[in-house]
Amino acid sequence: MPVLKLSEDWTPEGQLGLMLGLCEAQMDSALQESDQSIDALVAAFTSLVDTARAVSSLSEKLSSDVKAQLDPSFHEQIAAFQSQMASAVVAFQFYDKLSQRLGHVRYSLSTLAQFACSRTQMQQPEQWTRLHSTLRRLYRTQEEREVFQIVMEGDGSGFMHASPAPASTGNAKAGEVELF
Amino acid sequence: MSGAHQQTILAVDDSASMRQMVRFTLEGAGYKVVQASDGMEALEVARGASVDLVLTDVNMPRMDGISLVRELRSLDTYKFVPMLVLTTESGQETKMRGKQAGATGWIVKPFNPEQLLATISRVL
Numbered sequence: 588m589p590v591l592k593l594s595e596d597w598t599p600e601g602q603l604g605l606m607l608g609l610c611e612a613q614m615d616s617a618l619q620e621s622d623q624s625i626d627a628l629v630a631a632f633t634s635l636v637d638t639a640r641a642v643s644s645l646s647e648k649l650s651s652d653v654k655a656q657l658d659p660s661f662h663e664q665i666a667a668f669q670s671q672m673a674s675a676v677v678a679f680q681f682y683d684k685l686s687q688r689l690g691h692v693r694y695s696l697s698t699l700a701q702f703a704c705s706r707t708q709m710q711q712p713e714q715w716t717r718l719h720s721t722l723r724r725l726y727r728t729q730e731e732r733e734v735f736q737i738v739m740e741g742d743g744s745g746f747m748h749a750s751p752a753p754a755s756t757g758n759a760k761a762g763e764v765e766l767f
Numbered sequence: 768m769s770g771a772h773q774q775t776i777l778a779v780d781d782s783a784s785m786r787q788m789v790r791f792t793l794e795g796a797g798y799k800v801v802q803a804s805d806g807m808e809a810l811e812v813a814r815g816a817s818v819d820l821v822l823t824d825v826n827m828p829r830m831d832g833i834s835l836v837r838e839l840r841s842l843d844t845y846k847f848v849p850m851l852v853l854t855t856e857s858g859q860e861t862k863m864r865g866k867q868a869g870a871t872g873w874i875v876k877p878f879n880p881e882q883l884l885a886t887i888s889r890v891l
Contacts, residue, residue: 629784636791669795673880676788680877683782684855687826727826728855762879763857764886766872 600706607700614693618686625682632675639668684728691725698722774891775799775816779809779823779832780853785876789822789853792880793887806830810838818848820891825854825861833861833868840869849890853878 803809805827823832839845
């Protein structure tokens with residue numbers, strides 16, 4: 588087994604900060620990569636929708652004689668495409684929500700990495716309470732708040748050992764409209 | 768949509784993919800869509816164009832959606848223009864801030880295209 592040489596400024600807090608920084612960097616890299624892919628996917632989807640709309644619009648301009656010669660399933664297929672498009676619009680928005688939530692996780696890791704660098708701070712319960720409040724204020728979605736509640740205010744066993752998802756998974760609030 | 772006048776909607780969101788989703792949902796229903804990626808840019812666009820409805824996200828860099836609504840409401844031309852907030856935020860506190868700023872309504876993302884169009888028709 589190789590002999591472990593520790594530098595003079597080696598501390599467990601420093602190592603913890605470094606490892607948390609590594610997690611943040613990995614998440615940042617993965618998010619950037621997926622952002623590029625989703626942008627390409629959205630561009631391709633937009634182009635498909637524009638083409639389908641152009642075909643539909645052209646078909647409306649055809650003379651009644653030509654329309655009569657069209658395959659009867661033509662309009663059904665256009666209608667089916669429009670319905671699938673609506674489902675895709677909803678699905679694409681989940682990526683946006685996912686990247687927002689992962690962005691909050693990234694910020695939490697970065698904040699924790701800075702926090703962990705101070706041994707004095709880590710030994711003060713009130714500093715941990717302040718950190719919890721800071722991170723909680725980040726949350727924008729119902730799901731994030733529920734996960735926080737399960738983990739931080741639950742029985743102490745943590746989310747990994749709890750039910751696989753909070754009660755509102757399935758986006759109970761999604762699409763909710765309130766007019767003032 | 769009836770009538771010769773094509774109504775213009777200002778869609779504000781810092782996510783390019785969200786703006787795309789909103790754009791082709793609204794354009795498919797016959798609206799003209801102008802876009803901005805944050806509140807500051809939206810203010811500039813709104814000052815330079817005639818907008819019939821504003822659809823804005825909340826959390827954006829430079830100027831958030833609630834501040835945007837407040838700023839627009841202070842302009843004579845936007846006193847009575849419907850302003851809908853489209854956001855992942857579902858907390859009552861933020862919603863109340865939006866209402867106090869002058870928002871017309873609140874829609875929680877992800878939106879369903881048909882539902883969004885029905886809501887827009889109701890307020891326009």
